[in-house]
Amino acid sequence: MNEDDVLVFKDYHVPRVCAKCGKANPDYKGVGEYKCSECGFTMYDDFGVVRNYLEAHAGATQAQVSRETGVAMDTIRQFLKEERLEIAAGSAVMMTCEICNAPIRSGRYCPECARVVNKRVEEEKKASGAKKQSMQGYVKSIHLDKGEYRFKR
Ligand SMILES: [Zn+2]
Ligand SMILES: [Zn+2]
Numbered sequence: 463m464n465e466d467d468v469l470v471f472k473d474y475h476v477p478r479v480c481a482k483c484g485k486a487n488p489d490y491k492g493v494g495e496y497k498c499s500e501c502g503f504t505m506y507d508d509f510g511v512v513r514n515y516l517e518a519h520a521g522a523t524q525a526q527v528s529r530e531t532g533v534a535m536d537t538i539r540q541f542l543k544e545e546r547l548e549i550a551a552g553s554a555v556m557m558t559c560e561i562c563n564a565p566i567r568s569g570r571y572c573p574e575c576a577r578v579v580n581k582r583v584e585e586e587k588k589a590s591g592a593k594k595q596s597m598q599g600y601v602k603s604i605h606l607d608k609g610e611y612r613f614k615r
Contacts, residue, residue: 474537477505508533509541516547545569 479486480498488496488503494510497503506514511531516522519530528535541547542557545568558565559572561579566572571579 474508475533476507481505508537509546512538512541513547542568543570 477496482503483501485500488498494507496505515531559575560570561575564572
């Protein structure tokens with residue numbers, strides 16, 4: 463986890479005690495759902511709350527979800543970035559590509575920019591590989607020179 467994630471999730475709410483009977487540490491059931499081992503009461507963290515809301519209100523905007531659920535906009539945006547949530551087809555656009563601002567449904571980039579970004583990463587990888595190789599070549603030529611020197615002597 464980098465600093466950005468911590469910052470974004472400073473407002474992230476997770477149920478720590480049962481809202482019904484007060485028992486601590488409800489069991490995590492997955493996809494943001496928690497269940498009290500004592501009374502069986504079901505609770506949700508911010509992700510569960512947002513997910514439930516979107517299931518019932520497909521097409522809601524990010525601002526609407528935040529207003530209705532009380533979950534911070536930044537937290538919702540982080541879910542979308544992590545692709546934990548995807549905006550339903552045909553719903554109001556909630557995300558934009560970080561590079562060209564094209565509307566997207568999840569992640570950080572539109573397919574077009576994602577391809578460019580991936581290509582750049584690949585090229586950087588290749589470039590650092592090539593650098594290593596040329597250094598190896600350099601080392602080899604030093605050995606060769608030494609050998610020649612010795613031979614002449
Ligand atoms: Zn309980
Ligand atoms: Zn883009």
